[in-house]
Each structure stands twice: as structure tokens, then as C-alpha cells.
Amino acid sequence: MDIGLLVFLPVLGAIASLLSRLKRPGPDHVQRHALVALIAPAICLLLLLSYLPRIQSGEALVYSLSWVPEIGLGLAFRLDGLSWLFATLITGIGCLIIVYARYYFAGKDTAGRFFILIQLFMTAMLGIVLSENLLFMLVFWELTSLVSFLLIGFTWSSRNARRGARMSLVITGGGGLALLGGILLLGQIVGSYQITDVLAATDTIVSDDRYPLTLSLILLGAFTKSAQAPFHLWLPHAMAAPTPVSAYLHSATMVKAGLFLMARLHPAMGDTELWFSLITITGMVTLMVGAFVAMFMHDIKGLLAYSTISHLGLITLLIGMGSEMAMAAALFHLTVHALFKAPLFMMAGIVDQATGSRDMRNINGLWRTMPALMLITAVPAAAMAGLPLMSGYLSKKMLFSESLLVTAPHWATTLIPVWVTVAGLFSVAYSVRIFHNVFFNGQPVDLPHWPPRRKPAGMLIPLFILASASLLVGLAPQATYDTVIHLAVMATSMTHLPLYDFSELSDAQGPAMMSMIAMLGGVVFYLARGPLFAIHRQLPDVDAKNIFEQIMQQSIRFAQSLVYRLENGSLQRYLAFILVAAIAPALWMLTGYTGWQGPSALTEVNPMVVFGAVILCLSAIGVALFHHQRLPALLLLSVTGLFVTLAFAQFSAPDLALTQLSVEVMAVVIMMLALSFLPQTSPRESGAGRIARDLVLAGLAGTGIALFAYAVLTRPAETISGYFLANSVPGGGGTNVVNVILVDFRGFDTLGEITVLGIAAVAVFAFTRDLHLKERVASAGTAKGFAEPHPVILQMVSRMALPIALLVSAFIFLRGHNMPGGGFIAGLVTAVALTLQYMAGGLVWAQERMLTHFRPLIGAGLLIATATGLGSWVVGYPFLTSAFSHMDWPLIGEFELATALLFDLGVYTTVVGATLLILANLGKLMTVAGPGQEVG
């Protein structure tokens, strides 16, 4: 449990920092923040130290808590030698960074934010190294990318900071996704994400088909995080972050996460040809690229960044070699690097703040003004150069000696030793340069602050501690190795190893020679820097950030153009896509289908039906042909509608005929209302190609429908409708089965259907409410002549027709349950009769005479229908259960009372309200007082 505490303590610290930040910033607020921020890491460090004895006994402390067992994700922690080493580095250096930052951020408001983020980051790093569950580790892995994004963009007003932050997030985030894939595959192979299980399943993993992919994905994650070429590009640009961030994230900790992962998985996945070649080659390239570029950097932080890349490559190379000794060297150098690189960054920050510059061409001769800094920096600089007696010397010699031991594959045996020697040479050169150029090399040039501003001595404390530690390691390598590193190495090889013998190392001749060459060569190289810089200046200046931005921009442009080209705002194209999508699969499916002709015999041809069919077809084709002339097309459409009605009447569907007819007229009236605002003709704007394409689509669609219809019609019908015919009278109380289906068997459909109508009307109301048709409104008025607005004769007849039409609709309504008719048709008849009043008397005239507004009518209709349905609850039946009874009243005769009639009343009311609401609002657009005024 307390391992888990170890991980989450910094979160608590971050919360504490957040709370402390809420307090009004006083003169000492940075100090307060720093103190608050130091608590959690310090406790962590102490806890870790307290674990050391147990770790040294070779124990791996594992603690697991279930979280999402379904996907194998658990809160599981593991503390063994490897994680202890990393965790200690993270917390230890973290504490020192916080101390350093207390002075670095002195007087700045942003300090609080820094302390919050740095502790969050610490949590993320501790999570990575202490996770026992690989998926759980991934949670923290992504968190490091994210917090690092925020930290790099810390000074967000700078464009460089923003770009650098984005670049690092995209690269490391992308790597994280690859890692996710890799880890999931690994988990699938092993059957568990627990590191214990994974480490125990080496043979299963290596022999699996998916091993190459798994390894590649995992390494992709590791390489991006650890800035391996070609993913190293983000690291130099992360230097836009404040120096404490660079010192912590980009030298000591985050970039080591990838190395950690490789070391962690080495026992499970290493020891293969693939592992060796992927990692060593990457390491070698990174090592060389980093070292080479570092030599030519003028920016102190830039140089340090590239040197970091180079050292990361070096460690990667060692991990790739994979032998126990190489692993020992890797971990030793990793520790050593953390100890010397952090103080060098801190130095860069001090110099930057003191002089206002980081350019080594300007910064010279600081030894006079900052002698203490010079003295302290000498140690890490020497360590980086790998001078004898320094920690870096030993680790470099370990590398050299390991490089000589490589026997397979063939290409590596000579290449690697030469390669590492050259790289060593470069590293000597840039180490000498950073020290000499900053502290010596003549007088400073054009520095913003000169003489340097005094910096608090406190900043030197963490520097001093780290430098001492580095020195200590160099002086007592064996002790260092034995106490901490050996445990980690054992964790990476899962075997009990003999201790590394440093005395053996000092006796070896080869490594010593290589060291010598590197050192002398480096110095020579540095002395010859003038001409070399001149040559380097000739080389094209490549800014990775710009390249990255360009790639991003290009991708975005590509994405935009692709999307724009597809989603180009053309409805015609979208519809064509949909048609193709509907036709193509069906066509594909049915090519070669032979079952179009079903078993049923064809029925004989009825000439009247043929006549109707021909006219139906002709009128439809006519609409298509004359669609440019809109009113004639509309008339032809009416003919089509009429013949559809006749078809329904002919084929035993009187209800449908009635409905179709009423709907048709209302639709045509509505279309004509709209047509008065639209152009009277459609321009001919389709090219021949477009017309041909559309004709093909239309033809295919029509053929498809025809084939389907033919296939179905020639098959015997097998349906459930016998039940409806049988139960309509006994169960539904009506002889018109269609109506009984509508109000009873499938009354729920009808409820939905009238809701649709109601919504459509309300929608029309809502969006014509503020529609302005200015240019049209002016023409309305009271014209004389033939075009008088309200012809008297029409008015007279319409008024007379209204009561009669209402009587007819009452008739149709009441009859509906037993004969063709029903609420819907009755409603439409009423609506049509009232529409006639609008047409004859005008909107204002008719509107004044309406008994009610239309929206409440719609609502009431829906409520009536729903309430009828709910009524059946009272007697314990489900929604819409009907009841009916025939009552024989004396004198009056037999009366049938059915709840279905009440339901139909709801339908009627809704239809009247909805239809009139639509019409009135369309008509409203024409009147002078129209826009903005509510009608209905």
C-alpha cells in the first residue's frame, strides 16, 4: 500500500500547492510555495531510503489492487532494484530542483504553477517506474507527456514555447499510442499485464508471431519518449521551458522513462536479434547525431540538450547490446548522467538569469565574476567529458569495454567500437567547450546584463550537492555500484549476477586506449573549432521545429483539402453518394440472382389498370420533363397524385384513397404558397454529364424497385393479417379493419404519426416566425380589377361550404371505425374547408374568426390521444388498450361507444391544428404585418 502512497503523495503535494497558491501572494510567496512543495517529495525520498534494506535483500515488493479486471487494468505497484534506483533519482533530484526553483522563480507569479506541475510530474514519473501493471504504467506514461506539454509551454506567450510544447506532445503522445498498442499485444500474448507475469513469460513472448510487431510498437513508445533519432527533434525545442524544467524533465527524468521501459522489459523481450539490431542501431545513430550537433550549438541549453540526446543514445546502445555487463554499464551511466547533467542545466539557468543570455559566443570569462559557480561546474563538466577519476570516465570505459565484447552480428564487431570512440571524442569536445567558453575564452560580448546580476547563493546549493554526488560516484564507483546499481541490474536480468568489478575495468587496455583517443581527439577538435564552425555555418540551417510545423501545416492543409473536396456543401453530390451506396451493394448482392420470378402465377391484365398505370407513368415523366416550368409541373404532380388515389381506390384501399387525396391537395396548396416566393422557373444548369449520371442513377433505382416489386408480387403472400381480420370486430369493435389497425392494433404508430405532424407544424411556426420577406410584402394590398383580393362570389360559396364540409367531416369521422374514413381524413376535410376561408377571405379575416389558436389545438389533440391510451391503466391494461361497448338505448337505438373514437378525436384535433398552423404561417409571410407576428 505504501508504495502506492509513494506515487500519489506528490499529488497531495500538488493539491497543497494549489491551495497555497489560492492565498494572496505575499512578498515571500515563492518561498512558501517551495516549502509546501518540498514536503511531499521529501517524504517520498525518505520512504524510499527506508525501503533500501528490503530491496537490498533482493526482494521485489509488489502491491496490487483491482480496478478494471475486465481489461486487466489494476492499481499495481512494484518496488525492486530497478524501480528503486529510478524512483530515488526522481525524488532526489526532484527535491533539489524544487530548492533550485525557489530561487529561480523568486519574485515571479508563475512559481505556484510550476510547483503544482512539477509535483504532478513527479507522480507521473514515479507511477511509471513503480507500476507493476503495464496498462497502469501507461496511465502515467501519458501523464508525463501531458504535464511535460504544460511545462514546455510554461511561458506560453512565447511562440517557441507553444510550438515546442505541441511538438513534444504530438511526438511523445503518438509514441504513447504506439506503446498502448504494444502493451496490449504483449498483454494478449502473455495473458496478463502484471510485470511479474510478463517477465516470467519470455519464451512465450519471443516465440509468438506478434513479437516483432509488439516489440516495434513498444520501442516506438520508448524511443519517442527518450528522444531517440529521428524522434529526438522535440527535445531541443523543449528547452523553451524554464531551466528547472529542462534540468528535471529533459535531462534527469522523463527522457529516462523510455530507457527504463526497455530495461524493464529486457528480460522478457530482449536477447533476440531483432531487439539487438533495432535498439543498437537507433542508439548509435542517436549517439552520433546528438554528439555532432551538440558541438556546434552556441546556446548553452541547446548544447546540453543535444548532449543529452547523445547520452540517451549511448545508454540505448548499451541496453541494445543486452548483456548483463552492458546493462550494468547502461544503468551506471544513466545514474551518472543524471548526476552531471542536472547541475549543468542549473548552471545554464544561473548564467542565463545573471547575464540575460545563453549564447556562448557572447558569454565569456565568467570565472572572474562567478568563481564559485565555475568551481562547482567543473566537476559535472569533467564528468561529462569523461575525464579520469570522474564518474563519467568509468561509465564511458564500461561502454568501450562492452563495445569490444560484441561478437555478433558481424557488422557490429568493429563498427561499434569505432563509432563509440568517435562519439566519445565529440563529447569531450563539447564538454570542454561548454566549460571553457562560458568561464574563460576572453571577455564577454554585448551581454544584456553586465556585470552579471547577483544571484542568490541558495541556487548553488542543489548544484553543489549534485556535483558532490557526482564526484563521490567517481571516487567510489564500486560502492555506488554495489549499493544501488547492482540491484537494478539484477532486476533487469532476472538472474543473480556477480558484482561488477571496477578494478578489472581499470586494468583493461582496450578501453583505456579508446578513452585516450577520445580525450586527445576531443581537445584537438575543440582547439580547431574556429574553422570547423566556419564550415558548419556553410551547412544549411535546419530548424526541426519549422520542419515539424511545416509537416503539421501540410497535413492540416491536406486534411482540409481532402475534407473540403468530399464535403463540399453540394447536396446533389451527397444524394448521389447515398443513391450509389444504396444501389451498389444491392446490385453487387443480386448479380446473377435468378429468383426474380416467383412461383405464383401471373394475374391477368386489367385494361383499366393499364390505362391508369400509363397515365401515372406519363404524368410522372411529365413532371420530370417539365420541372423547369414550376406551375405546370405542379399540375402534373397533381395528376400523379390523383391517379395514385385512383390506384388505391381500385385496389381495395378506400381509406388510402381518401387520405392520399386530401393530403395531395393540401400539399399542392402548400407548394403553391411557397411557389409565390420562389422563381417561377428553374434554370437549366445541369450539364450533359450530370444529367447522364442522374439518369443512370434514376434508371438503376427504378429498375431495382421494379425488380423487387416483381419478385415479391410473384411470390405467395404469407402474413399475420389474418389475425387482424379475425379480431377486428370482436377485439377492436370496428368493421373497417384498416381503421381498427390504425387506432387499436397499431394505435401506437398513429400516435407517433400525429406527433410527427404536430412537430412539423410547430417547426414551421417556429422558423417562419422571424422570416422576413421584405420585397414581397410591399406588393400586397387591395388591388382593383380582375385581381381583386377576395372575389365576392368565391367568398359567398366558401362560407356556405364551410358548415357543409364540417358536417361531412363529422360524418367521415364517426363512420371511420366501420367504414372508410376516420379522424385523420375528417381532420383534413375540416382543415381544407377552413383553408378555403383563408383563400376566399384572406388571412386576417379568417384568422379573426377562428375559435382557437392552433398550437394549443395540436397540443390538445396529442393530449387527448395520449390520455385515451393512459385511460386503460385505470382498469389495469397496457397503454392504448381499447374498450368498446354497444349500448342499446330505449327510443334512441343502438349506439357504439369505443375508446378508439376518443383516440381518433385526438387525431382529428391534431390534424386540424397542424395543417392550419402550417398554412396560416405560410400565408402570414405574404401579409404586410407578417414577419415577427405570431399566427396560430
Next chain:
Amino acid sequence: MNGSEMPLLLQLVITFFLVAGAIVALIGSIGLARLKDFYMRLHGPTKASTLGVGCILLASLLYFSYLKGGLSVQEALVTLFLFVTAPVSAHMMAKAALHRKLKCSPRTRKGPPDH
């Protein structure tokens, strides 16, 4: 069920109305198709078709009255409705034609007054 058990006289009457209606309606439509200008064409449908359909409805009235045993006057309602609305339709169409200043045939004695 069919009309074969009907009294011959009724059958004859119904047949007469059917045939007469058909002929009258056809004449109306012929007029619509053949006559020279719109105003003349208007006459055919307004009267002939209305009456023709009226005859058919009358036949239907008789037929179903017999079939269902009782007076079935629903068709009369349709006829009535047609006779009330047809003049109004014609009136409205004529107004529209006047408004659109449709040309009269050259044989017209006196054109419409200008408004």
C-alpha cells in the same frame, strides 16, 4: 351480387343515365380539347362534365338504392356540391384568364374590357 336481378326498367334507366353521362362528359372534354380559345374551352367542362358526372352519380344513386334496399342519396350530395362549385371554379379561372390578358379567338365579337 350484381344487377341482373334488378327490374328491367330500373336497369334501363340506370343504363340510360350511364350512357348519357358518358356521352355528355365526353363532349365536354372534346370541347376542352378542340375549341379555339380559353374562354370558349371553359364552357365545355363547366356544363358538360358537370352534368355528365351528375348523370353517373344519379345512376349510382339508383343502383345502390336498389342494392342496399333503401334510398341512398349520398351521391346526390356530390352532385349538389359539383353544381355549386363548378360555376365558381369557372368564374375564378375566367378571372385568371382575364387577368393574364389571354388572347381571344379572332372570331370573337367583342373582347374583354381593359382594366
Next chain:
Amino acid sequence: MNHLMIMPIVIPLLTGAFLLVMYRYNIGRQRSLSIGSTLLLVIFAVWAILQAGVTDYTLYRLGNWQPPFGIVLVLDRLSAIMLLLTALLSLFCVLYASRGSDREGSHFHALLQFQLMGINGAFLTGDLFNLFVFFEVLLIASYALLLHGGGRARSRAGLHYVVINLAGSALFLLALGILYGLTGTLNMADLARVIATAPEADLPLLKAASLLLMVVFGIKAALLPLLFWLPRAYSAASAPVAALFAIMTKVGFYSMVRVFLVVFGLDEGSPANDTVLAWLWPMALVTLSLGGIGVLGASSLRTLTAYMVIVSVGILLATMSRNDEQLLAASLFYLLHSTCMTAVFFLLADLIGRYRENGYDRFSVISPLSHRWILGTVFLVAAVSMASLPPFSGFVSKAWILQSSSRLSDYLWLWAPILMSGLLIIAALSRAGSGWFWRPEQRADEAAPALDGARTATVCVMIAISFSLAIFAQPVMDYLEAAARLIYEPSGYVEAVLGDYVGQSREVTE
């Protein structure tokens, strides 16, 4: 029979109708009614979750008619989940809209209630034609809501959306016609039964009908190449409407699951859904990829979110088309996550847009912003969740999907676009965030309107839901696995719905 089951349909219907009757109600009363109704929906949805957890299938026979003759509502775990998701989502949308967006046009609350009725009906119904009806209800309401507030962009997008969906409705009817013509029934369970025993010669026709249905549902779900209406429609809609629309594509997905896996999937030997699933797979993958590209190329946060919707649809349909029980469960989890987060982003785009001096949610405009800290933090957290980064539900769901799919032979086809689109999302969101919150100057205080606490809180609670979905993932996953198991036992569904009805009253006419 438990009447609570009809409540998710009846309550919004009554509320909507009542709001129309009381059309003069002031906006305050409208809001209270609407919020009250939506709260009730949440309660009933919770009941539905519990009920479905206890009983695999709860039936509600409307009109007390025996299925397949009457319409039957079927509540199982899948529909219960969808009901709860809809209820919660709509609650947040209503709350958000009640801060002012609802006044931009008429009858927002009534229309929204009708929309909920349609959505809930589509989730509950066990009848294919009734599904069509509820589709139309939810569509017509969505047309109206899309146009809510007016403006040119909405008119254009609305017109396209409407016409395309009308074409879709025509296709739906065609497919229904073919199915009815060949099977003589409309009840999903009965259809499944008949299709499973259909004569060999009819099978291709039935499969062709299923392909037509794929297009119909594909238009709703936004499957390539049927999705081009979506980006503009969703980005034109007002924020709460767009957020509610996050569930709409899922209605299409849900219908596909119901129809293709249950109705066409009964025959275990050679189910009729093989053709449609085979078509769905590549189309969904291309959809997913195009969604990712669109996310990168989006010019505003709303458009970006619209493409996020497309990405999520791609993932959902691709996983569904693999016809695997566990994968379906995983994709249902992803459905919960993606619906929640796309809704969050539509709201967030509006929330942030309100506090930018100009440019609303466009990326190309650099504009001072007020309340940078709060909004920035909310955006950051939301973006992390949206990008499927841990520790939010997106991470869990994606991990589950990838994991479950890795057992399939062609898993890499799914993995590659999922992971790549993840990267594109990270790239796009980091650009957006850094451009909005880091780049411009702080907006001058006097010009800045006060932060709307209610709107912000709504968004935050939704993000918190995404987070708690990850924290309490296991129980949710158990539920979803059970839901998926039921889907893959269509015979159980058929038995539960049809009961002892074995083709009585069916007649054959030559």
C-alpha cells in the same frame, strides 16, 4: 405488465403536448416543466437499468395485443443503457439550454421533449415499422431543433439534412416493404424467426433489404459515404442541440445492432447478416479514417467535434461489424464515452466561444479570452478525455476495444486507424488549446462578461461522468457484457417476445 416501461415515451410526449397547449407560458415555466420531465426520464431510466438487470427481457404489449400482431416494447439491457444515456445527456442539454439558448427561437422545450420521445421510442420498440415511426418523430424534431435560432448556416445545413433524411426515410420504407412482402410480419422477433427459415431463393432479396437498411441506418449513424451532411449540420446547430445530437448517430448504431445482429442474426449456422456486416467493415474503417483526417482539418471546434462524432461512429460500426460478443460490449462502453465527450465538446465550444472577444469557436481567429484559467483547465481536462488519454473513460474503452479485437485475425486494420486517429486528435486539440489559451492576451476585464457558473458546472459534471465511468468501469463493463451476451442470443429474444405464438393465424394466399 409494468407501466413504467412506457414512461420514457409518454412523459416527454405529455410534456411536449402540454407545452403546446400552454403556448403562452413564459420561458421560466417552460424550463421548469422541461427540466422536471427530463429528471423524471432519468429516474425511469435508472429504473429501466435495474429492471433489465433483473429480467433479461421486459415486454410491454401496447393495446394488450399478442405480439407479433400488436406493437410490443422490449426492454433489455442494451435499451436500458441507451435510455439512461439519453436521459442524462438530455438533462444536461436542457440545463445548458436553459441559460439562454432556448430563447433564440420558439418552442425549444416542446421540440426537445418530442425529440426525446422519438429517441426513447426507437430504443424501446420491438417492431420494425414502429421503429420507422419513431425515427420520423426524432428526425422531424431534430430538423426543428437544428433550425432553432435561425441563421443562414442553419438554413443551409438544415435543408441538406432534411432532404437527405427524407431520402433515407424513403429507403427505409422500401426495405420495410420488401421485408413485409417476403415475410408478412413486422415484429422484430417474428421477422427474425421467419428470416432464419426463409427459402433459399428469397435469401438474396432479404439480404439486399438488409443492405438497404444499412444505408438507412448508415445515414443516421453517419457512415461513409452517407455522412457528408453531418459536419455542417452539427456545427451549425446551437450548442445544446448539437450536444443532444451526439446521441442521434448512436440511434443509427443501436438500430444496426438490433436489426442486423438480432433480426438478421437468428440463424446460427449461416445468419443472413453476413453480407451486410461484410460491407460494413471496410466502410466503417474508411469512415473512421476520414473522421480522423477531418478532425485535423477542422476549422472550428464545433466542426472538429462533428468529425469526432464521425470517428466514434467509425469505431462503433467497425467493431460491430466484426460480429463478436466481447467486442460489441467494448464498443458499447466506447459509445457511452464518445457520446458524453462529444456532447461536452459541443457545449464547450459554445461556452468558450462566449468568452472570446471574437471569432466564437474558430481556430483561425486569435482573440482575447476571459476566464482563461477556468476555461483552459476545463478544456484541458476535456481534451484529455476526448483524446482517450488516461485516466478517463476513453482510455479504458479504447483499451478494451483494442484488446478484444486483437483476437481477430484482421485486428490490425482496426488498430491502425484507431491509433492514428488518436494521434490526429491529440495534434488537433493541442493546436486548438494552445492557440486559444496560450496565444492571445488576457481579455480586458471590463469587457469580459462574468463566467456563467451554471453552464460551466454542467460541462464539468459531464466531464466528471466520463471520469467516473473510468473509475467505476468494472461494474459498467459487467453490465455491458451481459447486454452484449443477450444481443448474441437472438433466440432468447425471439422466445421472450413471441412466447407461445408459433405461427398461428398465419395464412398463405396464392
Next chain:
Amino acid sequence: MNRREFWLPRPLFSLFLAVLWLLMVNSFSVAHMLLGLALGVFIPFVTRAFWPEQAKVRYLLPLLRYFVVLMVDIVRSNLVVARRILWYPNQLTPGFVTFPLELDDDFAITILASTISLTPGTVTAHYDSYAGTLLIHALHVTDEDELVRQIKEQYERPLKEIFQ
């Protein structure tokens, strides 16, 4: 307006509706009589605002007689028109005739206009309420004044009697 006029604006028309109802339902049960009467009262009540003018029908019997005459004329006119259309469509001499109205009740004018449209070879094309004239199109006209006189004689005079 008194109570009766409010609740029962048109008693005669109500009765007409009730009869019409019975004709439509084709059943003369007590139930339908009651229902017909109820509708006859209810419908004019709810639509009274649409029909504000009081019809001034003086004599019902002459009106009925008028309609019978009209029916005969319609049949006759059809025969005439049929002959013209079929046998000599090209020899027709159509023309517009302005008919000066003596009637001033809109309802009566409407009946007259409809009558003209339904009878031999004439269609009412326009009603000019300012000038008080009807514009008539005749399919075949040889003497305009004769036509005007004929219409006045045959239709306008009876209508005037009925409505004034």
C-alpha cells in the same frame, strides 16, 4: 343580437344540416336524428363568425321553383353546347357581354352568377362590385342585348323577388 341569434344563428340552415346528415348516414333512427340536430346547431354556432350576413330569403317556395327551372335549363344548355361543340365549333362567334345588375345582395348575385355559368353558352367571368356589373362570356352570341334581356327576364327577376 339576442340569445336566440347567438346560440342559433340560422334555424333554417340548422334544419337543413340535420336533414343533410340523415341523408348522408342513410339512416333515420332517432339516434341519428338527435345527432343530426345537435350537429345542425353546433356547426352554425362555431362557424357563425364566418358567415356574418343574414340571408334575406323571403320566399322559400319560389326559390325551389327557381332551382327546378334551373335544372331543366342546365340539361337544355348542355344539349345546345354539345351540338355547337360537336357540329360547328369553327363557326362559333364568342364574345364578352357586360350585364348591368339590379340585384344588390351578394348572395343573390352569387346565385345569379352561378346560374349564368350553368346555363346555355354563358360563363360569368367577373363581378365588378363598384360598377354593379357582371362580365359574361358567351360561347356563341349574335345579339348582346338580347342575351342581357333574356337573363334579366329568366333569372334576375325571380331572384329579385325571392331576396328582396
Next chain:
Amino acid sequence: MELVIAITLGVLTSTGVYLILRARTFSVVLGLTLLSHGVNLFLFSMGRLTTASPAVIGLVENYTDPLPQALVLTAIVISFSMTAFVVVLALKAAVELRSDHVDGEDPNEDRQ
């Protein structure tokens, strides 16, 4: 007879499809109407077509399949609602987008 009906359905659908692919809202509305005619008739004919047998109990001896009729009735009402809606929307769009082209005057104006 089946062939006649099939061809009619095909023609209705074809003309509808052709028209919805036109560039002007009015043509699209015409097309949608024709398409819905085609589809409704198709659905209707799926119950097989019979004459003189309306599903009114007691009127005739053989009844046609009433279920598709009920479905088509629902479909007609829905397509009427949709037509009304889309007509008004087309009008609104034509006014606001300054053109009755389905994409307005400039389809990409709200894109930046």
C-alpha cells in the same frame, strides 16, 4: 398485371430520384413527392394487389391484406408532414441564402 405494376413503380421511383438530384429546391420537393408516391405504392403492393375486396368486415367475402394499408396510411401522413416542412424550409433557405439553389448562393460561405 404484376409486370405493369412493377414498371409503374419503377417509373415513379426513377422520376423521383432524377428530380431529387436537381439543383433547385422546388425540383427536389417535386422529386420527394414522386418518390414518396413510388415508395407508398410499393409498400402498398407488398400486401399483394386485389380488387373489389376492401378490408371492411361483412362487405365482401375475401379481404385484402389490411396491414400494408395501415402502414401506407401512416407513411402518407408522415411524408405529408415532411413535405410541408421541407417546402417551408426551402422557402426560408431561398430567402436567407439569396437563391433557391439547394446549396444557396455560395455553398462555402460559412466556411473559413
Next chain:
Amino acid sequence: MIATVIPFVIGVFCLAVLLNLYRLAIGPDIVDRILALDTLMINSIALIVLADIQMSLGILFEAALLIALMGFVGTVAMTKYLLRGDVIE
């Protein structure tokens, strides 16, 4: 007798309908087309009634009534549109 004559009568009305369609197609003016459509509607009332008689159903009366009503309203709408450029104002 009636059964024999009905097909003939139907045929005559079909001929009438064809003539109406001919006028509808050639126009020349839109008013001609409206007139043709109006006539077509009236003739189709006859067709409906004849079909009703032929099938001896007696249930298509409402259809005839509605065609009459709807035909009238449609014609009025179209002519009003021509007269005023609008149907309702």
C-alpha cells in the same frame, strides 16, 4: 345490362381523361392547364363511381365527395395564385 355497359362507359371516361391530359400537356396557357386538371378531377369522380358500381361495393362515395371538394379547393388555390401571386393573403 349494367355490367355490359359499364366497361364501355369507363372506356368513354378514359377517353375523356385522355382529352383532358392532352389539353393539360399542350396548354398553351397555364389557365388552360388548370381547366384541364379541373375537368380531369371531375371525370375521375365518374371513374371512381363507375368502379364502385362495377365492384358493387358502395363504399367509394366519400372518395367521390372528396375529389369534388379537393378539386374545387385546388382549382381555387391555383387561380388565386395566378390572380394574386399568392393563395392566402
